[in-house]
Amino acid sequence: MPELPEVETVKNHLNSLVKNEVISKVKVMWPNIIANINYQDFETKIKNQKIIEIKRKAKFLIFELSDFYLLSHLRMEGKYILKEDDFLGKHDHVVFYLESKKILIYNDVRKFGKIYLFEKDIDIYKVKPLSLLGLEANNSELSIEYLKTKFKRSTKPIKTVLLDQSIISGLGNIYANEVLFLSSINPYTKANLLDDIEIEKIIKYSKEILDKAILLGGTTIRTFKVHDINGRFQNSLNVHMKKNCPRCNSLIKKDFINTRSSYYCSDCQKIKE
């Protein structure tokens, strides 16, 4: 699953490929991908729209078009591919024909990804799905007070709470494992038991890790590979998919917490009760 740094890489890549291109025609092969309007309207509205710029909010790509915003969430396996010919593969679900004769394809093996289209006079940050997002993990406004209010109400394991996009957005599974390791917090510790110092560590390391991962182009592990661009953050991982703790050499534990693989050192990350 691409996380925030990987989506940032995709965004930069897309800007270099299709910025200022005009969409002459769109074909939706799998209508369920289009989330908020019917696919025929989507095909009609997008005709002759220019791609002004591609932005990102948390894990959403935001294509700014002449009259619309197109929001795209890649979920598990979604990716964009630029082709020169229109030979479509089995998993090519939305096809954007560009005036330059290039073809931009949204490909998604699992079909979990979603595409939304909004008129430009709407403040897209104030409507679903973007309005549901909490502050981004590397946002300078992320404060102890903000997280304390959110954590106070939760008796769930902190690992699960860090993945809740309505609290902190853009911190995916790999990065949450890494943040908890550097903060010396056990993933099972209930969110409401964390003190200010621990919350401060979460903020510090979330920012540090995401900024570094963005700089390195993300993390490439199996299906995390995006658009054939290799991220390099996997070389900076401390605990995710590791055998031994880099601090104390104890065996790293792997558990599934709320179905997500959680790697931690039970010696360096003591549970708080």
Ligand SMILES: [Zn+2]
């Ligand atoms: Zn350790």
